[in-house]
Amino acid sequence: xxxxxxxxxxxxxxxxxxxxxxxxxxxxFLSLGKTPLADALVTEDRLDHVDSAFPLDVAFCPExxxxxxxxxxxxxxxxxxxxxxxxxxxxxxxxxxxEHVDGLxxxxxxxxxxxxxxxxxxxxxxLRNFExxxxxxxxxxxxPDQAAAARDxxxxxxxxxxxxxxxxxxxxxxxxxxxxxxxxxxxxVPALNDFVGGMAELLxxxxxxxxxxxxxxxxxxNGEFDTIYHEHFCYYSCTSVDALVRRHGMFLNHVEYFPGxxxxxxxxxxxxxxxxxxxxxxxxxxxxxxxxxxxxxxAHFADRVEDARTDLLTLLDQLxxxxxxxxxxxxxxxxxxxxxxxxxxTEILDFVVDRNTWKQGKYMPGVHVPIRPVEALLxxxxxxxxxxxxxxxDEILAQQDEYRRRGGRFIRPVPAPEVIx
Ligand code: JHZ
Ligand code: ZN
Numbered sequence: 001x002x003x004x005x006x007x008x009x010x011x012x013x014x015x016x017x018x019x020x021x022x023x024x025x026x027x028x029f030l031s032l033g034k035t036p037l038a039d040a041l042v043t044e045d046r047l048d049h050v051d052s053a054f055p056l057d058v059a060f061c062p063e064x065x066x067x068x069x070x071x072x073x074x075x076x077x078x079x080x081x082x083x084x085x086x087x088x089x090x091x092x093x094x095x096x097x098x099e100h101v102d103g104l105x106x107x108x109x110x111x112x113x114x115x116x117x118x119x120x121x122x123x124x125x126x127l128r129n130f131e132x133x134x135x136x137x138x139x140x141x142x143x144p145d146q147a148a149a150a151r152d153x154x155x156x157x158x159x160x161x162x163x164x165x166x167x168x169x170x171x172x173x174x175x176x177x178x179x180x181x182x183x184x185x186x187x188x189v190p191a192l193n194d195f196v197g198g199m200a201e202l203l204x205x206x207x208x209x210x211x212x213x214x215x216x217x218x219x220x221x222n223g224e225f226d227t228i229y230h231e232h233f234c235y236y237s238c239t240s241v242d243a244l245v246r247r248h249g250m251f252l253n254h255v256e257y258f259p260g261x262x263x264x265x266x267x268x269x270x271x272x273x274x275x276x277x278x279x280x281x282x283x284x285x286x287x288x289x290x291x292x293x294x295x296x297x298x299a300h301f302a303d304r305v306e307d308a309r310t311d312l313l314t315l316l317d318q319l320x321x322x323x324x325x326x327x328x329x330x331x332x333x334x335x336x337x338x339x340x341x342x343x344x345x346t347e348i349l350d351f352v353v354d355r356n357t358w359k360q361g362k363y364m365p366g367v368h369v370p371i372r373p374v375e376a377l378l379x380x381x382x383x384x385x386x387x388x389x390x391x392x393x394d395e396i397l398a399q400q401d402e403y404r405r406r407g408g409r410f411i412r413p414v415p416a417p418e419v420i421x
Contacts, residue, residue, distance in 0.1 A: 120185030218264025330389025
């Protein structure tokens, strides 16, 4: 396979300090070698270039329990230059966002006098749900195409990275926020304390911050190693979030769990006044009892990831040996980690399909598998489809009745390789 400058293991180097607590005792537990940037899809004219690859090593902080990667690729390169993720391409996610907004409007009594800020507001997929309620909203997102799409949809959007300085400017212009929403962004932040400090700066004294992110417990328990990539600097638990927000005078007051979202997502409710719910207490206790605040919890993860790689490669090789044709579904960031870590390219996969029109016509980073519209599944009828976006498996299966009726089969890679019956 060509197309990526890959060194299996990264060179030994001095370890950085923890992104949250600043502790100096990070303990690495997994190396995925060097991988290209997961959302840096390759255009046709760049196919004969070598894609830059960066070490992808994961470590645990014994002082605050935060799991984090060691490499820091500049955020501009990740989210301004190479970012084609648009939230609006999943019906499941759109529904989840709508329910989130409806819940907030009811529980917080939001209306025309309220002010809501969303960090990483993407194409406005979530904030647009406030419109019927007359709530004043502001999106913040540094990704240019997504911010433009949101503005086109009528959502005022600040096209900048969020931190204390921007929080002060927003507060000076609009007043304090009654609600701050940060979904799938806290993992993407290199300067974590500046980001959370900004939340504290902007939030009204009686306001609430809701933060959603995949749960590191599910990542480890279900072997979701492909959700590790350079955009994701951190992998959270209630324990690490509690420590983080307390440092900024806020409290983790409540927790909700969505097992079916992105492989297992938590929604943390954070406020300036401490009133910890029984559910938040229960989750913190559960994490303590399961051991995820100790290194031992992660110590054998690398072996399990290596086994998962072997199992999936064995299955794909066996199907190819039988003469089967194989495509993939989802030009997702996690798909890039999966294919590059496995070293699977066009010798195994004919193409990847994706609904996101921005991704179609481009190629997966490193392995250079072409990305086509979803209709290619019916046009070509490959024997098998490897579901790289396994987090949307149910939604994808529901759409692909016809492909399956004609004999096509889906392969789920995570938690263990499985051909869907
Ligand atoms: P998707 C994203 O990760 C981006 P990714 C981000 N880095 C993050 O943190 C996590 O989510 C949480 C397509 N698709 O969202 C759309 C279809 O084609 O799982 C996407 O390109 N048809 C912010 O990129 C891809 O699949 C469909 O029916 O790993 C899914 O990517 C559906 C539902 C999706 O994750
Ligand atoms: Zn720490």
